[in-house]
Amino acid sequence: MKLQVTKVFGKLKNLYDSGKYRQLVLYGSSRSSKSWSILQLFVSLLLSKNHFRITVWRNEGTVCRSTVMTDFRNILLKDVFLYNSFIENKSRGEFVCKATGSIIQFQGADSIGKVLGLAQDISFFNEVTEFKKDVYLQITQRTAETVFCDYNPSKNFWLEDYRKAKNTIFSQSTYKDNAFCPVEIVNQLESYNPWEDGTFDVVDDIIYYKGSVVTDTYQPPPNVENVRSGTANKFMFQVYSLGIKAEKPNKIYHGWKTIPDDFFDKLPYISYYGLDFGLSRPNALIELKYDGERSIYVRELLYVPSNMFEDTLGNLIDRKYPHIKESQALLICDSAKKAVVDGLAQEGFMAVPTIKGAGSLEEGISFIQKLQVAYTNGSRNLEMEYDLYSWQLDKYGESTDIPVGKDDHLCDSIRYVMAYLKGYLDIRIG
Structure with missing residues (x-):
């Protein structure tokens, strides 16, 4: 079996193998390989565990199959051995490992019957910000082993309450952790940077300039090239390039x-x-x-x-x-x-x-x-x-x-x- 993996996969596998965590939450920038690494880990689990069941969730079933299921198929297609090790059932939205009988299924939370009826060993909430907490709880209470989540941190939401839970860990990554990110994507993500490269630091999801927190009135010097080309965008840079939360520029209320x-x-x-x-x-x-x-x-x-x-x-x-x-x-x-x-x-x-x-x-x-x-x-x-x-x-x-x-x-x-x-x-x- 050949898997081309990133730093994110290595860190994720170590966290899972440690057995310390009920919930593993991956968040960060676009194209950091969060979802891809989780799916790669699932491939290895399906090949090594007998009669194991994994359910991948999105808010809608059609979206889940057109995005995450497609990614899983593409991982298998990169290796003939892997592809031949699974049977795909498109109508059921699932892959079955021939050797172990283990199953991965791709579902949507838009059908409450599916949410209440399915039991699994692992649940994966792709883009977990799309889910209501009560739906998440209904699924997790039917999950025997581990819960995986991933998201781009564009907002505060209920999952933040789990940051202090001993059996939950949040792991951040950016596109720089993905050595296989296409150069065109890297260039686009870096074009959002509104500030001069190397003039600021990010510590615990907070941006600092000369040791002080960056605010609307205290900022690093501008990135002249990005500003001139019209691509500089503070919100896009923070969320999709740095992988940290940011306030939407068109939000209605401020200062609460x-x-x-x-x-x-x-x-x-x-x-x-x-x-x-x-x-x-x-x-x-x-x-x-x-x-x-x-x-x-x-x-x-x-x-x-x-x-x-x-x-x-x-x-x-x-x-x-x-x-x-x-x-x-x-x-x-x-x-x-x-x-x-x-x-x-x-x-x-x-x-x-x-x-x-x-x-x-x-x-x-x-x-x-x-x-x-x-x-x-x-x-x-x-x-x-x-x-x-x-x-x-x-x-x-x-x-x-x-x-x-x-x-x-x-x-x-x-x-x-x-x-x-x-x-x-x-x-x-x-």
Whole structure:
């Protein structure tokens, strides 16, 4: 068996062979060989373990088969022995090792029946940022041995919570760890660099210039060639060249802070609740406190689609947070679903529709942009939306004044509360 491997493969194999980790997470730049190295490791496992089962997951089955399954096939095609060692079943999206009976299957999480029905020894979440945490948990609890994940770190999301787990390790890599990366790709990735080569350092995913953290106002000298050619792009360079997180240039909200939950609990302000409805999209419930001036404090309470639970939404909220109904706290809801709001009111909630009208979306966003916003450390889905909620881009790649209609459920709940309070308290912020 001949496998042309990179540094990433060697490090990955050592981590797996150590037996220390339940979960191996590979993140980093584009073309660093993250996914390819994981699949190469799977080839060796399928050849050496009897009746072993590996499932590779993407958010959609068609995407999984057209991308990751194609990569696996291409690995086998590089060696006649390897290719002849497996039987491919295209209709089932799987390869079976002739000698061991071990199977690798390529699936999508778009079918909840498949998620709940499959059991495996290893699961691999390719582009794990595409998955909701509840789907991830359903799959991992049916995974007997090891969980693999990979992603380009373009945003904060729920997997970051596992960084401190003893049985999980995060391993970073860049295209420079892949000696086989085509020179054309290397040139493109390096063309994103907005700064002069060799003038900055990256330590623990943070960029430093002369010993201080790079900020919007403190930066290394510019990369004259890339700036002149129009290819310099700070976001693209950080995410796809350096393999570290970066703030999207067209994101809607900026400057939000995080606070501990116990700090939120001690705040001496009235709690208001905001609710955005969803069937296949999440029902998004938040608790919000307003200081009466220009600061709001937010805690995420619920983030789950209606098709993921059998109970009514009202019963679910009452079971998890009975104080909302008991205290007759204001529950401010999406006014577009009047029947649902009326139903919650009939169940005993102080449920009211938010204030909407022509231009209320843009006006609501503009109002929140003027506020100082803090959210609790445990509000992981809110943090994800804060990172992702963005303006649409025009054909020239410039931001418009139209928000992208996704990654906005908890943000909408915040907007509902503040639109209601603004209307009834006559809040004015210059």
